[in-house]
Amino acid sequence: MNKYVLIFALILFSCSEGSDDSSDTGNGGSDNQTVNLFFSEYAEGSSNNKYVEIYNPSSTTVNLNNYQIKGTNNGTAWGDNGERELALGGNLAANSVYIICTDAADPAIIAKADLALPYESPVHYNGNDAIAIFGIDGSGNFTVIMDVIGVQSSDPGPAGWNVAGVTGATKDHTLVRKSSISKGNTNWENSAGTSASDSEWEVKDVDDWTSLGTR
Numbered sequence: 001m002n003k004y005v006l007i008f009a010l011i012l013f014s015c016s017e018g019s020d021d022s023s024d025t026g027n028g029g030s031d032n033q034t035v036n037l038f039f040s041e042y043a044e045g046s047s048n049n050k051y052v053e054i055y056n057p058s059s060t061t062v063n064l065n066n067y068q069i070k071g072t073n074n075g076t077a078w079g080d081n082g083e084r085e086l087a088l089g090g091n092l093a094a095n096s097v098y099i100i101c102t103d104a105a106d107p108a109i110i111a112k113a114d115l116a117l118p119y120e121s122p123v124h125y126n127g128n129d130a131i132a133i134f135g136i137d138g139s140g141n142f143t144v145i146m147d148v149i150g151v152q153s154s155d156p157g158p159a160g161w162n163v164a165g166v167t168g169a170t171k172d173h174t175l176v177r178k179s180s181i182s183k184g185n186t187n188w189e190n191s192a193g194t195s196a197s198d199s200e201w202e203v204k205d206v207d208d209w210t211s212l213g214t215r
Contacts, residue, residue, distance in 0.1 A: 006025055006124070008085060009164035014123065014126050018117070019172065021092060022165065023135075024161060027200075029121060031065065033036065034062075034066050034146070034147065034185045035056065035057070035058040035062055035145055035146065036057070036058075036059070036147075036184050037054050037055065037056055037057075037067060037092070037133050037135075037146050037147070037184065038054070038055055038057070038061065038146060038147040038185075039052055039053065039054060039055075039131075039147050039177065039178070039184070040053045040054065040055035040097060040148070040176070040177045040183070040215040041053035041097075041131065041150055041173040041174065041175065041176050041177065041211065041212060041215070042131075042149055042165035042170075042174070042175040042198060043109075043173075043175075043209065043212075044125065044126065044127050044160070044170060044171050044172060044173065044174075045172070045174065045206050045207040045209075046172070046207055047104070047207060048102040048105055049102075049105050049106050049207055050074055050101065050102050050105065050107060050110055050125060050126075051099055051100060051102070051105060051113065051126065051194075051212070052100050052101075052103035052123060052125060052131060053097050053098070053099050053212060053213070054092070054097060054098045054100070054133065054175075055095075055096075055097050055114055056092045056094060056095065056096055056097075056098075056146065056213050057095065057182050057183065058094055058095075059095075059124070061091050061092065061093050061094060062092045062094075063091060064088035064089055064090050064091060064092055064135040065087075065088065065090075066088050066096070067088045067134065067135055067136070067142075067146075067176060068085060068086060068133075068134045068142040069085075069086040069088065069100065069122045069123075069131065069132070069133060069134070070085050070086070070122060070131070070132050070134055071084035071085075071121070071122030071123070071124075071125055071129055071130065071131045071132075072129050072130045072131075072150070072152050072153070073125075073129055073196055074128065074129065074155050075128075075139065075153060075155030076152075076153065077125070077152050077153050078130075078132060078134075078152045084120065084121060084122045084124070084129075084165040085122070086100075086114070086122050087123060097213060097215050098111060098114050098115075098123075098149075099111065099112055099113045099114050099115070099212065100114065100115045100116075100117065100123055101113045101115075101116050101117070101123060102116065102117060102118075102119070102121070102123055102129070103117055103118050103201060104122055106209075107146055107208075108209060109209060112122075112212055112213045114152050124172060125156070126158075126160070127156075127159065127160025127161070127170040127171020127172065128150075128155050128156050128157060128158060128159075128160050128161075128170070128171070130148060130149060130150025130151055130152050130188075131148070131149050131150065132145055132146075132147065132148040132149070133145070133146040133147045133148075133184065134146065134215050136204045141204035145186045146184045146186075147184025147185060147186065148184075148185070148186055148187075148188050149170065149175070149188065149191075150170060150188055158171070158195075159171060159187070160184065161192060161201060162192065162194075163175060163181050163192045163193070163195060163201050163203055164192070164193055164194075164195060164196045164199035164202070164203050165193075165195045165199070166202055166203045167203075170191075172202050172206040173205065173206055174202070174203075174204040174205070174206070174207075174208045174209065175201045175202070175203060176201065176202045176211050177200060177201060177202075178199075178200055178201065178202060181200045185200060193204060
């Protein structure tokens with residue numbers, strides 16, 4: 001009888017070991033695991049001084065293959081038929097930022113960037129073009145919106161969207177996410193707010209990059 005009890009115990013142990021994988025966050029692997037990355041900074045500056053800074057607020061390394069960046073162009077839908085769709089790759093460490101800019105940005109921006117893109121890309125926006133972070137879904141498609149700046153299929157006009165009570169703040173300004181914000185917001189109206197107190201953002205002057213990379 002002891003022999004059969006031992007075999008049964010070994011089977012139970014083997015099964016319990018295998019079940020650990022189901023609770024593994026696995027963000028450094030190739031599975032479809034995601035955490036809520038969000039934009040911690042956005043710049044629409046003079047000339048091609050445009051960038052976004054993406055923050056990983058989690059305690060684990062994130063597999064960026066599970067994310068895409070999608071933009072709009074003068075009121076188009078997300079991705080602009082593929083013209084403003086970017087597949088990410090590599091890993092983003094816990095509590096770290098990933099910076100994407102245009103390849104014609106100021107050298108000070110490019111020096112801090114992880115990726116500098118030629119035209120046309122999601123970061124070749126003007127103040128009236130939206131941008132969003134998408135995560136992968138269970139079917140392997142990038143349909144899960146993590147965070148947005150602006151609204152798809154909507155053109156607010158040349159001045160851009162208002163933020164924190166500042167008219168046209170998404171154009172000729174730098175937006176810095178408040179340190180109290182720890183996750184993305186898919187509702188741009190709520191994220192932008194109507195005043196400095198209820199907005200998730202601080203509005204800085206054009207070409208103010210002093211906080212880039214310091215989240």
